[in-house]
Amino acid sequence: xxxxxxxxxxxxxxxxxxxxxxxxxxxxxxxxxxxxxxxxxxxxxxxxxxxxxxxxxxxxxxxxxxxxxxxxxxxxxxxxxxxxxxxxxxxxxxxxxxxxxxxxxxxxxxxxxxxxxxxxxxxxxxxxxxxxxxxxxxxxxxxxxxxxxxxxxxxxxxxx
Amino acid sequence: xxxxxxxxxxxxxxxxxxxxxxxxxxxxxxxxxxxxxxxxxxxxxxxxxxxxxxxxxxxxxxxxxxxxxxxxxxxxxxxxxxxxxxxxxxxxxxxxxxxxxxxxxxxxxxxxxxxxxxxxxxxxxxxxxxxxxxxxxxxxxxxxxxxxxxxxxxxxxxxxxxxxxxxxxxxxxxxxxxxxxxxxxxxxxxxxxxxxxxxxxxxxxxxxxxxxxxxxxxxxxxxxxxxxxxxxxxxxxxxxxxxxxxxxxxxxxxxxxxxxxxxxxxxxx
Numbered sequence: 001x002x003x004x005x006x007x008x009x010x011x012x013x014x015x016x017x018x019x020x021x022x023x024x025x026x027x028x029x030x031x032x033x034x035x036x037x038x039x040x041x042x043x044x045x046x047x048x049x050x051x052x053x054x055x056x057x058x059x060x061x062x063x064x065x066x067x068x069x070x071x072x073x074x075x076x077x078x079x080x081x082x083x084x085x086x087x088x089x090x091x092x093x094x095x096x097x098x099x100x101x102x103x104x105x106x107x108x109x110x111x112x113x114x115x116x117x118x119x120x121x122x123x124x125x126x127x128x129x130x131x132x133x134x135x136x137x138x139x140x141x142x143x144x145x146x147x148x149x150x151x152x153x154x155x156x157x158x159x160x
Numbered sequence: 161x162x163x164x165x166x167x168x169x170x171x172x173x174x175x176x177x178x179x180x181x182x183x184x185x186x187x188x189x190x191x192x193x194x195x196x197x198x199x200x201x202x203x204x205x206x207x208x209x210x211x212x213x214x215x216x217x218x219x220x221x222x223x224x225x226x227x228x229x230x231x232x233x234x235x236x237x238x239x240x241x242x243x244x245x246x247x248x249x250x251x252x253x254x255x256x257x258x259x260x261x262x263x264x265x266x267x268x269x270x271x272x273x274x275x276x277x278x279x280x281x282x283x284x285x286x287x288x289x290x291x292x293x294x295x296x297x298x299x300x301x302x303x304x305x306x307x308x309x310x311x312x313x314x315x316x317x318x319x320x321x322x323x324x325x326x327x328x329x330x331x332x333x334x335x336x337x338x339x340x341x342x343x344x345x346x347x348x349x350x351x352x353x354x355x356x357x358x359x360x361x362x363x364x365x366x367x368x369x370x371x372x373x374x375x376x377x378x379x380x381x382x383x384x385x386x387x388x389x390x391x392x393x394x395x396x397x398x399x400x401x402x403x404x405x406x407x408x409x410x411x412x413x414x415x416x417x418x419x420x421x422x423x424x425x426x427x428x429x
Contacts, residue, residue, distance in 0.1 A: 001208060003165040023168035023210070026201075045161040046198040053264055060264040065197040069168055070190075070212060113263065134347045135262025 013081030028052040030068030039079035050136035053109035079108035090156035100149035102140035163200035182300040184209040194269040195277040229331045233272025252338035262348040272326040281350040286369035290356035296328040314373035336360035339424030341417040357421035
């Protein structure tokens with residue numbers, strides 16, 4: 001079968017991108033290779049690890065399990081979209097302060113899941129935070145510092 | 161880990177999706193994609209044509225009509241978990257839906273997809289069997305309704321025919337009380353074993369999943385009042401299931417989850 005190309009307009013972090021994509025390209029690959037936003041990390045490509053988590057209309061989804069063409073008409077938010085022009089967001093600052101990352105591979109997915117939770121529920125309990133993060137694997141931290149960081153970022157919004 | 165090339169169609173109505181299905185025998189329907197896309201990424205599934213139904217508004221309906229909860233094929237797990245209407249009509253359904261995958265999975269995964277995929281360890285096919293639900297199928301040839309107990313035939317095997325689309329599932333709103341429990345290795349995993357227990361008058365039923373190729377619903381004439389008596393009864397019921405010898409260790413777990421589900425049904429008012 002010929003690998004056809006279709007034209008799509010994707011709204012990523014508030015900006016429209018007119019792209020030619022193959023329908024078989026996952027959203028994670030389109031974000032990284034066509035849009036040029038490499039903050040979205042690709043881990044397992046089977047929906048298990050959560051590294052590629054992005055927000056689709058504000059809700060966390062696996063970008064390796066959606067095709068790029070499917071994101072047309074939706075708002076996509078990547079880790080670049082929750083990062084201020086300069087410096088770090090309150091959540092990112094808390095990750096730094098609490099040593100919530102070591103290798104950093106899972107961090108973009110962790111940040112987006114945690115930010116979506118805080119957007120929805122500014123003061124979640126520790127249990128709620130742990131439940132929300134069950135879909136994101138981290139092989140470095142043992143999770144405690146990530147939970148600590150999200151707890152510390154409660155009630156602070158997304159920042160500037 | 162990249163899908164093979166396919167032709168992509170975005171359907172905006174059910175009829176359009178059915179037309180495409182009739183035209184392209186090798187096609188697959190794309191709903192939430194949480195089972196299909198991993199299979200495509202592994203190239204275990206290589207459809208020539210993908211028909212995306214995410215834009216078909218009719219398939220996202222959730223309604224209570226004629227004493228039934230009617231759930232459109234595109235209703236996502238998260239809606240089942242959070243809808244007040246669902247909780248009011250069939251309280252066990254949101255309890256079970258919260259156990260499907262993780263937040264990001266529940267945001268995309270759909271009931272139609274879960275039913276079509278028919279993973280024997282998944283929560284929703286078993287819920288339909290336990291709750292005596294019906295699957296509504298449509299094709300260019302017309303519509304037919306199949307009882308869930310007949311729809312699920314074995315490992316990833318259903319009665320879904322060529323050119324057919326799951327459009328809705330229907331669950332009768334029952335006076336019975338239901339409980340749910342499952343054992344997983346990690347939160348969000350598929351169940352090793354799960355159970356739905358029904359309490360209706362003195363008896364009811366137990367539906368196990370994760371044992372064998374499909375959910376099995378077994379009738380109980382009268383639930384013993386004491387835990388020891390229930391344990392014996394449940395052991396006998398599990399004993400009668402055709403289980404692979406490698407799954408023998410699950411029998412004790414099956415009894416445990418059913419007892420927990422029974423307790424939960426007891427607590428539900």
